[in-house]
Amino acid sequence: MLQIGADTTDITPPVGIWQAGFSSREEPSQGIHIPLYSRAFVFTDGKRCTALSTNDLVGLSRPEILKIRKAAAAQCEGLDESDIMIACTHTHGGPAVSTYLRGQAKDFHYIQRLCGMIADTISEAHKSVQPASPYCAATEVEGFNHNRRNDKQYCDKRLAWLEAKNEAGDLIAGIVNFTAHPTMLTGENYLISGDYAGVLAQELERQLSAPVGMINGCHGNINACPRAHTDYALVEDHGRRLAAETLKLRDALQAVDADRVEVRSRIVELTFGPPRPKALYEQLAADEDQPDFVRDWARDVMEKYPGDPVDGTEQGEVMVISMGPVAIVGIPGHVFAEIGRDIIAALPEKCVFIANHANDYLGYFGTRQGHEEGGYEVEFAYRFNSSFRWALDADTTYRIQDAAIALSE
Ligand SMILES: [Zn+2]
Numbered sequence: 325m326l327q328i329g330a331d332t333t334d335i336t337p338p339v340g341i342w343q344a345g346f347s348s349r350e351e352p353s354q355g356i357h358i359p360l361y362s363r364a365f366v367f368t369d370g371k372r373c374t375a376l377s378t379n380d381l382v383g384l385s386r387p388e389i390l391k392i393r394k395a396a397a398a399q400c401e402g403l404d405e406s407d408i409m410i411a412c413t414h415t416h417g418g419p420a421v422s423t424y425l426r427g428q429a430k431d432f433h434y435i436q437r438l439c440g441m442i443a444d445t446i447s448e449a450h451k452s453v454q455p456a457s458p459y460c461a462a463t464e465v466e467g468f469n470h471n472r473r474n475d476k477q478y479c480d481k482r483l484a485w486l487e488a489k490n491e492a493g494d495l496i497a498g499i500v501n502f503t504a505h506p507t508m509l510t511g512e513n514y515l516i517s518g519d520y521a522g523v524l525a526q527e528l529e530r531q532l533s534a535p536v537g538m539i540n541g542c543h544g545n546i547n548a549c550p551r552a553h554t555d556y557a558l559v560e561d562h563g564r565r566l567a568a569e570t571l572k573l574r575d576a577l578q579a580v581d582a583d584r585v586e587v588r589s590r591i592v593e594l595t596f597g598p599p600r601p602k603a604l605y606e607q608l609a610a611d612e613d614q615p616d617f618v619r620d621w622a623r624d625v626m627e628k629y630p631g632d633p634v635d636g637t638e639q640g641e642v643m644v645i646s647m648g649p650v651a652i653v654g655i656p657g658h659v660f661a662e663i664g665r666d667i668i669a670a671l672p673e674k675c676v677f678i679a680n681h682a683n684d685y686l687g688y689f690g691t692r693q694g695h696e697e698g699g700y701e702v703e704f705a706y707r708f709n710s711s712f713r714w715a716l717d718a719d720t721t722y723r724i725q726d727a728a729i730a731l732s733e
Pocket residue numbers: 414505658
């Protein structure tokens with residue numbers, strides 16, 4: 325029988341910290357809409373032990389991930405650093421914590437404290453393991469998200485749920501998986517918030533009296549809808565309605581036949597498209613209407629032109645936690661929804677959960693079609709949310725997809 329443990333910690337930053345997700349913000353945070361949480365789930369079969377950490381944050385960069393893993397593993401006997409998956413919901417209402425973000429004021433004192441809190445949450449979950457049985461279910465729900473690039477293109481409507489009950493039959497942990505940018509609250513919002521994803525997890529925790537983590541699927545081109553701007557009641561309603569759909573799913577739970585825990589990872593090489601003509605960077609660097617971080621980025625590219633797309637070798641880690649038919653896939657950025665659809669379709673025997681922004685914060689992984697069409701995700705976002713000089717190519721995306729499928733089989 326598996327042993328499972330879970331824990332929740334409040335990681336709400338101090339008011340006055342800068343929020344991340346919208347470069348248009350001109351002031352630091354002014355208050356709190358809802359608290360932010362880190363949750364941890366530990367699964368062990370007595371031999372192999374693994375942890376999944378879910379966080380109400382925009383995304384954590386690799387150096388912080390490695391620190392957290394190291395600190396957590398040091399506190400947890402039998403848990404290897406490399407068997408810890410750390411994922412973020414990608415809320416755009418939380419603090420600036422990715423150290424890759426250009427032009428963004430960061431509170432390094434908070435980031436350091438945060439790493440400790442996330443590691444401690446994993447440790448608490450590890451201490452709480454008890455014999456438990458997992459159950460899962462999945463459905464599709466309408467009216468919660470849309471394809472933000474083109475409403476006629478694919479949108480992932482899947483809502484999936486994984487829970488664990490102890491031998492007394494009490495629920496001890498839940499993981500909800502839905503696909504949509506937590507960007508109902510926009511750049512005009514100056515209150516710390518987990519957006520709809522935060523409300524969803526908190527509402528489920530309130531109703532089920534157990535830690536519940538939210539993992540966000542392949543949401544590179546998917547937004548929650550409608551936009552709420554600063555209508556907090558609308559965000560709360562959205563999260564609660566999605567929680568109600570999740571609770572309905574519990575009528576269709578299937579027992580997960582699993583007595584072993586497996587963890588597999590693959591380091592995927594990131595490759596880049598060609599640099600753009602030098603004149604473009606010169607023009608951007610000189611354009612006073614561009615934000616400072618774009619001009620700095622353009623200057624950096626120009627100075628080294630054509631040079632390399634990034635300093636050092638750039639890699640991404642794809643990780644899969646498997647328990648019988650359940651596969652929890654971690655991807656180090658956000659991927660277009662079509663890729664998530666194809667991963668799930670390639671694994672018909674599995675109940676698949678996908679966590680984007682897991683173990684790194686590498687930006688967007690677009691489909692081939694998305695790269696051909698261009699747009700914000702594939703042409704612009706990396707200029708401020710990564711250390712890349714050029715944009716990633718589409719081949720990288722399919723390397724990630726192949727890894728996710730191969731590691732889940
Ligand atoms: Zn995003």
